[in-house]
Amino acid sequence: MxxxxxxxxxxxxxxxxxxxxxxxxxxxxxxxxxxxxxxxIVGTQAPGFYRMMLGSFEITVLSDGTHPFPVHKVLTQVVGGKGAIPLDQAAPGEADALLAESKLAVPVQGSINAFLINTGSKLILIDSGAGSLYGDCCGHLIANLKSAGYSPDQVDEIYLTHLHADHVGGIAPNGNMAFKNAVVRVSQVDADYWLSDKNEQAAPKLLNSMFEGDKASLKPYIDAGKFKPFTYGEQLSPGITPIASPGHTPGHSFFMVESDGQRMLMWGDVVHVAAVQFPNPSVTLAYDSDAQMAENEREMVFSEAARSGYWIGAAHISFPGVGHVSASQGKYYWIPANYDGSPVQK
Incomplete structure (x- = not known):
């Protein structure tokens, strides 16, 4: 080479x-x-609680979980002369179009939120989630309450906005009293309706499971003398006043919570699908006892909340469901609370 x-x-x-x-x-x-x-991959979420101060009241929002909300099955709209008909018939494609504007599509996850209020002298729970009535998706309220630093035995009173399963079921999962020291309160109107066998027989089949869930959940508290329905016109506890808001159920209630000049309205089931019902408040639900009345209540509270600027605690807006209602150019908007991860100042 x-x-x-x-x-x-x-x-x-x-x-x-x-x-x-x-x-x-x-x-x-x-x-x-x-x-x-x-x-x-871990595959679990962080504990579902969020805490804030409202004046001198500490408010802890508790997640009971989320579930696939049947948008196309239960959204309705009142059409003159026809009553409430499926939204897909009244306005074909509207639900999907409004969801798409918010980058959502079915199945949409619906939040189930409850609110724990420490007034300094009492610990009060507003709504309790579904407990065991919705299956494995939900029933996380007790675990999240404990993660938030409280015990079920510390809860003094439970105020229910109404007696649908996803608000009452958490007081007695599998029929067992979860809050042994608490008195359960709901409007007398809702109690009279949902605990009536006659009303159950006359109700749409869609609601039959609600009646059965109510009876099973309330029974241990009724037996223990700890179920005390209320009438409107006075505070249930200093700073917490029930407000009649029928429509979604006959005795549906708001609770206005006030402390040191700050206010939050716990509005129960005013909104189920925010992406649809804020741009179109006329969208109702098959679960509404009186769809037209429920629509009127929604329009009224949207307008008042936008004008007054008080906080909203919403049962079914994405967790934690705390924010404000705003209005612009004839349309309503939800403004979620800005997340604050700093220690809660008392």
Whole structure:
């Protein structure tokens, strides 16, 4: 081999040797430093509670979970002469179009929120979630209450906006009293309606499970003398006043919570699908006892909340369901609370 040929061959081998060295070093480093990307996916959410101060009251929002909300099955609209008919018939495509504007599509996850109020002298729970009545999706309120630093035994009173399953079920999962020291209160109108066998027989089949869930959930409290329906016109506790808001159910109630000049309206089931019902408040639900009355209540409270600027605590707006209603150019908007992760100042 000539010296020229040898030099040419050596020149070709040098880059190859260098590349091999790089590969060897890479393999050595990889072997020396184990990868952590193989860690298993955890698959769970953080505990579902959010805390804020309203004046001198501490409010802790508790998530009971989320569930796929049957948008196309239960959204309705009142059409003159026809009553409430499915929204997909009254305005085909509207639900999907409004959801798409909010980057959503069915199935939409519906939040189930409850509100724990520490007034300084009492611990009061407003609504209780679904408990065991909605299956494995929900029933997380007790665990989240404990994660928030409280015990079910510390709860003094429970105020229910109404007696649908996803508001009453949490007081007695699987029929067992969860809050042994608490008195349960709901409007006398709702109690009279949902605890009546006659009303159950006359109600649409869609609501039959609600009646049965109510009876099972309330029974241990009734038996213990801890179920005390209320009438309107006075505070249930200093700073907490029930307000009649029939429509969704015959005795549906708001609760206005006031402390040191600050106010929050716990409005129960005014809104189920925010992306649809804020731009179109006339959208009602198959679950409404009186759809037209429920629509009127929604329009009224949207307008008042936008004008007055008080806080809203919403049962079914994405957790934690705390924010304000705003209005612009004839349309209503939901403004969620800005997340504040700093320690709650008392």
């Amino acid at each position: 000539s010296s020229k040929s040898a030099g040419t061959s050596l020149g070709r081998l040098i880059p190859i040797a260098a590349a091999a060295l790089v590969i060897t070093e890479t393999l050595f480093v990889s072997a020396a430093k184990p990868s952590f990307a193989a860690a298993p």
